[in-house]
Amino acid sequence: MDKEAMLIGGRLHRKIQRSMGSDYHAEISLKTEIPRDGFRIQVEGRADGIIIHEETGETEVTVDEIKGVLRDLEHITEPVKVHLAQAKCYAYIYAGQKGLENIGVQLTYCHLDTEEIKRFEEKFTIDELKEWFDNLIRQYEKWARFQIEWEKTRNASIKKVEFPFSYRPGQRDVAAAVYRTILRRKKLFIQAPTGVGKTISTVFPAVKAVGERLGDKIFYLTAKTITRTVAEQAFRTMKDQGLSMKVITLTAKEKICFCEETLCNPESCPYAKGHFDRVNDAVYDMLISGNEMNRSAIERQAEKFRVCPFELSLDISTWVDAVICDYNYVFDPNAHLKRFFSEGSSGNYIFLIDEAHNLVERGREMYSAVLYKEDLLELKRQVKNLDARLARRLGDVNKLFLELKRECEDYQILNSVSHIALKLMNLLTEMERFLEEPSGDEIRESVLNLYFQVRSFVSIHDILDENYVIYSELEDDGRFKLKLFCVNPAANLQNYLEFGSGTVFFSATLLPIHYYKSLLSVEKDDYAIYAESPFPRENMLLLQARDVSTRYTMRSESMYRRYADYIGRMAECKKGNYMAFFPSYRFMEEVYDQFVHKAEGIDVLLQAQNMDEREREEFLEEFDRERENSLVGFCVMGGVFSEGIDLTADRLIGAVIVGTGLPQVCNDREIVKGYFDSRGMRGFDYAYLYPGINKVLQSAGRVIRTETDRGVVLLLDDRFSRRQYRDSFPREWENCQICSAATLSDYMESFWK
Template sequence: MSNTVETIKISVRNLVEFIMRSGDLDNRTGGRKEAEAMQEGSRIHRKIQKQMGSNYTAEVPLSITLDISLEEISFQLVVEGRADGILKEESEIVIDEIKGMYIDLSYLEEPISVHRAQAMCYAYIYAQQNSLESIGICMTYCNLDTEEKKYFKETIVFTELSAWFEKLTGEYIKWAYWQIKWNHKRNDSIKELEFPFTYRDGQKKLVSDVYVTLLRSKRLFIEAPTGVGKTISTVFPAIKAMGEGLGQKLFYLTAKTITRTVAEETKQLLTEKGLLLKAVTITAKDKICIFDKADCNPVSCPRAKGHFDRVNDAVYDMLVSEDDISREKLLHYAEKHQVCPFEMSLDTTTWSDMIICDYNYVFDPNVYLKRFFQNDKKNDYIILIDEAHNLVDRAREMYSAQLYKEEFLQVKRLIKGKDKALEKALDTCNSDLLKLKRECDDLKEWENISDFVIHLMHLMSKYEDFLAEHKEFDGKEEVLLTYMNIRHFINIYDVYNEKYITYTDYNEQGDFRIKLLCLDPSDNLSVRLDKVRSAVFFSATFLPIRYYKEQLGGREEDYAVYAPSPFQMENRLVAVGMDVSTKYTRRNEKEYLKIIQYIKDFTDSRQGNYMVFFPSYQMLFQVEELSKGILDNVIVQGTSMTEEEKETFLNDFSLNPDISRIAFCVMGGVFSEGIDLKHDRLIGAVIVGAGLPMVSGEKELFRKYYQETKNSGFEYAYLYQGMNKVLQSAGRVIRTTEDKGAILLLEERFLDNRYQELFPREWFPYQVVKKDEIKEVMLKFWQSHGL
């Protein structure tokens, strides 16, 4: 073990919040999130600080270094932070801690313990460094809506303060010691780690490209066809970089549960090769909760009672006992210590080397892991983003916000007679929306809604007061949901810029809504990406790469690479049916019968499993009805399948099937992405149509915006999204280097240059066919492989 003295730094705030947290998990209050209070609070801080006079010094940096020796390890613990203010009075020095809050201060009878503890930490550091026998602390609370203030002052003798601080840091030292010891163990295992496979063509270069990206703190965009081994080719160099001090923590982000499993399996494979790495997967609260419904409060859940009193012990017990953190082990230790498994998993991320989770936990403004991304400073984090083409639409959705007029009326009905001030605030906002509704026949854009937003902010203040007084009442869930929607709307309005538009319209049920629509999410994504060392985006369908690079926050200096396909060209047949169209004007029985004949000739050429992908359920069902008596053994994707139904559906795709099976599926659906039917579990796919989204009012807003800004309205609003669905669907066919399969594209538009520019390299050369030619083409292909 190395004897070099290492340094662990922790902020005053993080130290006290970690060690001193206690009490229950409780979701029964809406409480505007602390991040918002911090954001608005910085303005209040400055205002209060300016009012304090010449004896007051604002924003004073304070730091203390403790020399620690435990067993064979010596290290320095640096506790640092910035005191809001130091007041030099005649009789004493006073440390001022300012907190902006949204709650009514009359409810506050004493300072909140973690806030007082922050002030005490600064007081100890200042008193110790200035040899003071005693020092004052003042908690200054300010209501962010009314600017009303409340003060809690006291004087503490240094001996008492010193004993308190020694106890506080002593609690943390065991965690710091464990962290250093584990990092040595982990890094030693990483040094010995070798790539677990023989490199495929181009794979070694891909691994090198990822490593160089991390070394240079850049962002990398990889288009890597199926079979390249994207997961191992990104995870392996990222872990090697961590071992060399180029990354403190690794985030592996996915859009779907199935790709999370691939990341877990890759990590497990490296574990079997000798890697020691603590990785935790964040499972959604409703999926990991021990009850049928997650309701996190001490009345509904026994584990919520005193959760924060026990959770640190639970996490520490697991960390020191287990080298590999699986979901089962997480559940075991959560049960052992009677804590919430979801909250425990979040706390485990603080000490994990690798975090596998949904995009939301890094990018979503409502649920992101604030412990890692809340501060302004840049961290040595590495982010790997799988199936990153999904992030464009997901990000647009995350950074958009909408409110329905009916929500305000529903809340008013539910709280009727309980709070006059809240009812009045709801009425005001409803009246605002009524005025907008009167001017909106179908869809209308708006330049200025500032009056409505001001009224929403006033409503939030009244909402806070109501929720502080009423913990339980009928309709609580609906009232809280609207509260969250309003808060999100205000938050999005705060980041609103020229890449947004505001519009009103009606949903299918005729409900009136107002929406802040994010047209380009790159600025919002960059806010998070700028806080990490490096990000690697990868997908099998990343065309055109400039579009994805632009939408996902790529910069001029960032890299984009294409990983060549490892498949032999002759193992894949790509054919384009030139005499088929799925344009709306051509959707009729005659065209559908032509499609059915294509499917029949394509699937009759060899016994096996096939998938046919349609642009919509409507077309799928129409073609299925017409195919009865023509096609045999057709199975159909349902509109809302359970997990068990999906599994049964895929299990029908067996190896060496005794009959041909044709599955009718939807492009962009659950079976068009992320499923892995290797070898002859799937030997052919028919793609019906170009996958273009339905024309809608919102899509037309995208088209208009990108026509004005990029002169590419159709491409940005429709073409790129449609072709991505096509490429993903086609990607189900050949999964390993031994696979052989055929892809039939039924749409004359695929011969248009705009579409062909989006074909991946490995699709060339392709064959152009007519309905009466496909049978012969298919027979020749299979015969060339002796099948």
């Protein structure tokens, strides 16, 4: 939508300029330099038009600034301040260069759909403009001076910083590879097992690269809160060595908002009222007063200056050296930071992408779009007595959905939905008109929610290519949906990675590497390294049982009992804390029921669905308690306890992996399978095997977290013996041994002795 609006806006600009006659001089470049102590400030731009009108010996000059808008022009009653300021800058520069005493400023607003025009005009003397412009430069000067002086301080400190630890095996190679990648402006994929110290091994060379002016800013991107904390600690460790670097962690608006409901308007939020009057002082104060910019520091500053904490953090991010944030701040077309990732941005950033295996599914979500027929119909019902025009547009789209529904039994792959996208664009116009007018909060909320879904659908439709599959689906609950499914997100991710001077993807489970390369990058010459684990292999006992299976055809009460028996024997053999990971909640509960009936002298925890943050903390706190019995936590593979948690030493001494982690068969997965099969690639592996193995590796990775940890990993599924699964194992798993329920105790007793 942004690019489409820009194209329409550019066309309208040219149309207006051509219609203005011979007095109108279009696209005039303007530039001025203002000397300051130690540096110069250069202000430059291009005026849309300079109108030079001569009559009876008098020359009148007006600077014209054209803005394309989607708002109804009746709602624009005065020029937008930032637009007026832009035009006044051009007027001051032009008047000064031409020796004019007076000059006019004109703001031309043009509606992108109707092409209706509304103009605002003001006259200024050169003295008025000079006073205004000098004040503007004085305000900006302190920011420019801060930036120049801070950069000198920062780079001097970077030169002195050394790697903060003794290098572990493989760690120096990782750090060197990261620096080389940034130097050569390339991409690097790192498979680095737990213990390599991935975070410090990527952050340290990235910091060094900033000091060498190879990148302007570091973006450390993560999928989970816990990994953000690890990144913060890495920067803190280097600051303890004398590094001067400003680092901010961005927290989601919903989490950091001070209000019970996130209503971002001055009427509902006291922090939004007058925010822009105070925010610059809040930002500057924080920049010069300290380098710690985590969530609590941002909240304190926002309270002190009575500003929105989320918007404050975004404004501060412009001036810092490193930003720690979720993937969506860079890659999501609806949520990315436009100040960094839009046309005209400098694009010299270093991207460090942690837990990069998560970016495949996140990428698919970010670049896909869905609309439900029932949502369109429900909104039509709500507005039919309030707004006939909007109800009619909703009805038009609903009819097209109804036609598709009649043709669809389960799901249907479609070649094109351009006719629907066209109707949706008409619907968007009506929704925007409705939202401009006063209405009840409840109905407004309903329109707004669907508006964003429709806008996303239209935006994604604009970028459809061979990486997409369009399909309709009649879901089990009777709801009918239309989906633009991004099967391979690599090309869309590339649009944002091009803002990078170097990109590093890293994870403890980035296997097989060719799978992640094909879904996260479009380049054919990306680097890849496999960092050896620094932990002694003899510290982990890896066993596999062949007499159990999680396949649907094999599921029965006797099979659940067999799984429960394995878990019980493991917990009885050595007292300690264990986790058992299952392919689904249902399978977990079946085995749990069998386990609690016969397991005596073993404490048990069961992961519940939709646990909140406090419940998750309480679950993990049980692994810290002193107890007389063994503890077994029943968890779900791919859930909150299978990734990103650190239970070191004897807090966890064993993990049972029940099944191969294969995702459940569903239409999305089958579409992925068909997509890669049609391209001569192994569709089953891309849709099921590799995502499943990743879950297995993540779950197993909870056991050995430090050089001194010892533990047992038990793989329970006969399919682990197949070659396609074994080929996906990491090198550290080469010594996997086969056991049975009868021999399990012998293996474990021998290992623990």
